[in-house]
Amino acid sequence: MNAPDRFELFVLQDGEKKITENVVSGMSNCSDFIMLKEDHTLGNLLSVYLKMAPHVMMAGYKIGHPNVPEVLLRVQTDGSVTPREALVTVCKQLVAMYGQLGREFQKELALRQYADQGENNGAGGPSGPSGGGPSGQNGF
Numbered sequence: 001m002n003a004p005d006r007f008e009l010f011v012l013q014d015g016e017k018k019i020t021e022n023v024v025s026g027m028s029n030c031s032d033f034i035m036l037k038e039d040h041t042l043g044n045l046l047s048v049y050l051k052m053a054p055h056v057m058m059a060g061y062k063i064g065h066p067n068v069p070e071v072l073l074r075v076q077t078d079g080s081v082t083p084r085e086a087l088v089t090v091c092k093q094l095v096a097m098y099g100q101l102g103r104e105f106q107k108e109l110a111l112r113q114y115a116d117q118g119e120n121n122g123a124g125g126p127s128g129p130s131g132g133g134p135s136g137q138n139g140f
Contacts, residue, residue: 002067009069010037021084030058030076031083039063043071049090055081 012018016036024030035042043061050059050073058076075083 012037024074024076027076029079029083030074033073033075033083033087035071035073037069038071039069040071043073045094046073046087046090049094050075050086053086053090056086 018036020034022032022034024032040063043063047059047061050056053059055077056075057078059074061071061073064070064072073087075086077083077086081089
């Protein structure tokens with residue numbers, strides 16, 4: 001089969017760099033970032049959030065071939081920040097945002113588990129309005 005081994009799609013080989021920057025000579029304040037072992041998930045996420053950044057004029061990505069796990073991300077800024085600085089800023093914002101999402105999820109999960117323990121240790125009779133099984137929608 002011509003398809004690469006699955007681990008080759010996400011594990012960097014010895015000496016491989018995750019991201020390399022190539023300055024685009026024909027456009028001012030523009031760089032291409034080549035991200036190895038990535039796909040549309042990260043390319044689209046970074047592209048969308050870079051477009052929302054105040055000093056970014058253009059951001060876009062492309063995948064050269066479906067069997068090659070490599071994303072090319074092009075970023076052009078207005079000159080007040082470099083494309084690398086814009087990318088690093090957006091990455092830091094995304095890490096903070098997803099960290100907050102993870103903390104909120106863990107908090108809600110702990111509250112749900114605590115509430116479920118209270119229901120199970122409650123009156124001792126059948127739970128829920130129908131007299132049997134878990135209460136609420138979809139067992140919650």
